[in-house]
Amino acid sequence: MALRPVIVDKSSPFLGEACALCKQPFGPGDELAICPEDATRHHLHCWRANGDKCTAYGCTGHGEVNSATPRATIIRRGGSEEEPESKVQTLPTRGFHCAQSCLLIAIAIAIILFAIGCFGLWAIADYLMIEVLGWHYRDPIAGFVPLLNAIPSVIALISG
Secondary structure (H helix, E strand, O other): OEEOOEEOOOOOOOOOOEOOOOOOEOOOOOEEEEOOOOOOEEEHHHHHHOOOEOOOOOOOOEOEEOOOOOOOEEOOOOOOOOOOOOOOOOOOOOOOOHHHHHHHHHHHHHHHHHHHHHHHHHHHHHHHHHHHOOOOOOOOOOOHHHHHHHHHHHHHHHHO
16 A cells, blocks of 8 residues: 655644654644544655554554655644544643653652651650650640640639
C-alpha cells in the first residue's frame, strides 16, 4: 500500500502533536506519514526508520510512502481532507508525565518515612526519659488538679 505524505503548516491540526516514534512535536514544514490502519502520525523519516510500519502497539498498519507523488497533501483545520479517527490511545502530551508522577510518589514516600522516623525518635526519647532517667514527664502536675477543683467555688465567690 502506498501512502501519501502530509505536510504540516501553520493551520494544520497536527501542529504541536507528538510523533508516535520519536515523541518530538510536529512543526510547520514537517512531512508526516499517517498510518492507514489507526491514523497514528509519524515523521516521515521516523516511519521509514521503523521499516515503513506503524509504531503503535498491536497495530498492523504499514505501507511505503509514495515519493513519486509530486506534492504531499496539506491537511488544514476545517479543510476538505478528513483525518480518520485513531483507534490507539496514546499518552497525553500535556499533564503529568512519568517523571513528574515518579517525583510526586518519591516525595510522598519521603514524607511518610520522615514521619515514621520522627515517631521513632520520639519513642526512643520517651523511653530514655521515663525508664533510664526516671523523669515521668507525662504525669499530671500535682498542683494543677486542686486548681481545677477550686474553679466552681471561685466562680461562686465572684458572682456573689
